[in-house]
Amino acid sequence: MNMAPRLLEKYRNEIIPKMMETFSFKNRLAVPRLEKIVVNMGVGEALQDIKILEKAMEELSSITGQKPILRRAKKAIANFKIKQGQPIGCKVTLRRTIMYEFLDRLISIALPRIRDFRGISPDSFDEGGNYTLGITEQSIFPDIDYDKVSRMQGMDITLVIKNVKSKEQARELLKLFGMPFRTAND
Numbered sequence: 194m195n196m197a198p199r200l201l202e203k204y205r206n207e208i209i210p211k212m213m214e215t216f217s218f219k220n221r222l223a224v225p226r227l228e229k230i231v232v233n234m235g236v237g238e239a240l241q242d243i244k245i246l247e248k249a250m251e252e253l254s255s256i257t258g259q260k261p262i263l264r265r266a267k268k269a270i271a272n273f274k275i276k277q278g279q280p281i282g283c284k285v286t287l288r289r290t291i292m293y294e295f296l297d298r299l300i301s302i303a304l305p306r307i308r309d310f311r312g313i314s315p316d317s318f319d320e321g322g323n324y325t326l327g328i329t330e331q332s333i334f335p336d337i338d339y340d341k342v343s344r345m346q347g348m349d350i351t352l353v354i355k356n357v358k359s360k361e362q363a364r365e366l367l368k369l370f371g372m373p374f375r376t377a378n379d
Contacts, residue, residue: 198293200370208369216362225366228355230292232257234348235282243280249346250283255336257295261285299350300371306333312375315364322357324367326350
């Protein structure tokens, strides 16, 4: 039997009614919702050794459960010795059930494994209400075998939220999902 992810069920049964009550939405479809999650790894060292990028792509694939696409430089930057079209990173766009499963693992398993974790910044929203989170090492995910990690690699995780009118709505949506935001006194 095909079960819906835990966070999707929570969104449908708990979050939508709370958001409708808090922000006085008349229609369930007007409530902000998660559209996609984009996980991006920039691998600057790939300029010297392409095997580093291949290893990063392999690790990103095991973290997200989806094959990443190779990202190439859009233009040449002389100061960084980057030529146009050179491979410099990889990214994955998660949607639907895989997105909710990844968010569940991020909130409940990966973030608490960060050393001295006090919560994530509540101020990393852009004007469209999307939230971007930077992680400094990939080893916080249980899918990564710590003994096989050759080098620490950071990543950016962007949560794209649809139908959002303000940053407060987006923050409340993520808070209801269980995102551990830092409080004012931390």
